[in-house]
Amino acid sequence: MALFEPSDRRGHDEYISSSDAATRALSVTAVENDFVAGVYEKLSSVYDWIFGPTLHPGRLQALQRMGIREGDRVLEVGVGTGINAALYPRTCSVTGVDLSDSMLEKARERVARKGLTNVRLLQMDAACLTFPDNSFDIVYAPYLVSVVPDPVQVAREMRRVCRPGGRVVILNHFRSSNFLLSRAERLISPFTVHIGFKADLDLPAFLAQADLQPVSIEKVNVPPIWSLVTCIKGARG
Numbered sequence: 731m732a733l734f735e736p737s738d739r740r741g742h743d744e745y746i747s748s749s750d751a752a753t754r755a756l757s758v759t760a761v762e763n764d765f766v767a768g769v770y771e772k773l774s775s776v777y778d779w780i781f782g783p784t785l786h787p788g789r790l791q792a793l794q795r796m797g798i799r800e801g802d803r804v805l806e807v808g809v810g811t812g813i814n815a816a817l818y819p820r821t822c823s824v825t826g827v828d829l830s831d832s833m834l835e836k837a838r839e840r841v842a843r844k845g846l847t848n849v850r851l852l853q854m855d856a857a858c859l860t861f862p863d864n865s866f867d868i869v870y871a872p873y874l875v876s877v878v879p880d881p882v883q884v885a886r887e888m889r890r891v892c893r894p895g896g897r898v899v900i901l902n903h904f905r906s907s908n909f910l911l912s913r914a915e916r917l918i919s920p921f922t923v924h925i926g927f928k929a930d931l932d933l934p935a936f937l938a939q940a941d942l943q944p945v946s947i948e949k950v951n952v953p954p955i956w957s958l959v960t961c962i963k964g965a966r967g
């Protein structure tokens with residue numbers, strides 16, 4: 731599998747162990763679930779138009795990194811309008827969870843329209859998954875972690891429900907390593923939350939605090955300001 735982007739000079743060690751990464755705040759912005767649910771209530775009817783094609787290359791690349799095999803159990807956390815639902819092979823079983831009623835309603839319509847009998851949809855908070863430990867072969871969060879109040883708790887839950895040896899895949903925008911861009915992202919983050927995401931999530935801090943050791947981090951989409959982070963859950967959990 732491809733490892734760290736050659737263009738990204740930060741290597742694995744820096745992502746995991748940069749000085750205060752284990753303790754520093756991930757973002758200048760804080761949100762609550764009620765606020766997020768309200769944002770997606772308003773966005774549900776236009777979501778696919780605004781965030782469909784522009785973010786799609788990353789979704790397709792994530793599918794490749796998952797390496798889904800026949801019979802695999804896949805959990806998509808923050809399934810939204812079900813925009814990924816038809817991308818999964820019909821030979822795997824997919825569980826999609828989301829906080830928002832109105833996004834799930836769109837997902838249900840899509841699943842019915844496309845006749846996707848391998849997909850089930852549940853309302854659930856990503857920070858408090860109701861599945862037992864080790865329930866899934868692949869746990870995937872596309873464009874989710876920068877919209878939740880506690881990204882670290884969500885990542886811990888994702889890892890908990892993934893079986894040892896399974897994949898935890900996170901597709902998201904994280905704060906740039908470029909000084910000027912990173913300042914700009916911090917400045918706009920309190921505003922971007924109103925269209926559904928924090929622009930300044932700190933990837934090294936997120937990985938360190940969630941105790942995730944990625945096997946690859948790739949830049950995706952155009953412009954390539956989004957990261958596809960693939961992790962394999964170790965035997966120790």
Ligand SMILES: C[S@@+](CC[C@H](N)C(=O)[O-])C[C@H]1O[C@@H](n2cnc3c(N)ncnc32)[C@H](O)[C@@H]1O
Nearest residue numbers: 770808809810828829830833855856872873878
């Ligand atoms: C940016 S959308 C991503 C949708 C889809 N995964 C995609 O690829 O476009 C984020 C989704 O996460 C959901 N969400 C936000 N907070 C959540 C939470 N705490 N638990 C579960 N889903 C949540 C939102 O309702 C929304 O549907």
